[in-house]
Amino acid sequence: MAAPRKYSEELKDRATRMACEARRDPDSSRGAIKRIADQLGVHPEALRNWVRQAEIDGAVRPGTTSEDADRIAALERENRELRRANTILKQASAFFASMPS
Numbered sequence: 001m002a003a004p005r006k007y008s009e010e011l012k013d014r015a016t017r018m019a020c021e022a023r024r025d026p027d028s029s030r031g032a033i034k035r036i037a038d039q040l041g042v043h044p045e046a047l048r049n050w051v052r053q054a055e056i057d058g059a060v061r062p063g064t065t066s067e068d069a070d071r072i073a074a075l076e077r078e079n080r081e082l083r084r085a086n087t088i089l090k091q092a093s094a095f096f097a098s099m100p101s
Contacts, residue, residue, distance in 0.1 A: 006046075007042060007046065011040065012043065012050055013039070014040070015036060015040050015042050015047050015050065016050045016054050017049070018036050018040075019032055019033050019037075019047055019050075019051045020051060020054060020055075022035075022036060023051070032046050033048050033051060037086055052065050054064060
């Protein structure tokens with residue numbers, strides 16, 4: 001079970017949108033993340049990470065998109081389960097092979 005989220009998705013989306021818009025404007029870009037984070041009661045590093053991920057998802061910055069990260073995590077879970085099932089089948093096969101007929 002995942003831990004509860006400290007910030008709602010609505011707040012995260014709003015803060016990210018505000019920070020991205022503020023960073024586009026040269027007059028307000030300096031310190032925009034800190035200023036917006038303070039206004040909305042969000043930790044500045046959390047907002048900085050959200051903005052970075054939004055830029056990656058928007059193909060502005062190189063990196064692994066959220067969609068790709070979710071797909072990789074799902075494939076890793078599936079791989080782990082298949083390895084576990086394979087181990088169980090090997091152990092069962094060895095057990096039944098050692099039984100006298």
